[in-house]
Amino acid sequence: MSETAANHDPKTGFYVGVWIGLLCIVAMEVFLTYRALSRHALLAALLLLAVTESAIGVLYFMHLKFERRVMMWSILLSIIFVLLMMNQIWPDAYRMTTIGMR
């Protein structure tokens, strides 16, 4: 492990706590799936929980929180930027629901 990450490595008990938290988020996702939510509300809730899970995983399980800031932001910002740019597809997807796939 790099010096930066090694100096801040949490104890096993902390990781067990994170693991339990992630399992609770999975249970919450399943619980919400069977509530009377609209399709859009369910999608928003599931995506929010999935992003939360992945953020916890990247920061703590993958130790990115304990790396240098320049490393953390170089990796995260590039991924977030590309994924945000992909959101341009939605107007065309909604267009298909009204005029059909062409």
Add this chain to the structure above:
Amino acid sequence: MSESVSVAEGLGATMEPSPFGVQSKKLTMWLFIASDAITFGAILFGYSYLRVGSPDWPRPFQFSSSIVNAMVMTAILLTSSLTMLCAVSAAKIGQKSSSLKWLGATVLLGILFAVMHLREWFHMFHEGWSLSRNPLGGPVAFGATFFSITGLHLLHVISGVIALIVVGLGFQVGKLDDNYVETTGLYWHFVDLVWMFVFPLLYLMNAAR
């Protein structure tokens, strides 16, 4: 300037610390993970595009069979991340036998995940699903997207299991050090994180209600 001084300066430049404070193999793994995250992002966006554009998208997953099975698979993958963390921590403090035990547990959990996934696939094949067939009617793209995305993820899990076995054997005989265990662990956690999006988007959003 004498020759010895210029050699020393050259070595100094070679040994200059990384601006990111990590070893090159770890930075390479992070770059691979970034590119792979974007690949999975693109196929999940593609799936979502087709799903939004198809009003009669099927919702085949029953709670008692598919959703519970996928929940157990999710728990297995999350647990394998924890065992991987224990393997890395033990390797870092020089407890080689403990690290190898945790690596073995991670491999077993990975194999269990793959077996459960393949069992579910065969159950779906038996029901009539395939890349180009939809027994419930509606768009056939469901099978194409479901099997492609989960297949790509399964390929990552199987690759990860093979990588863990190879690194574990190398670590056991002393050919590979703890940095290799940590770098392989990064990959394994990434495989886990991808599933955190596959599970809600492909299973929960397509649960029969």
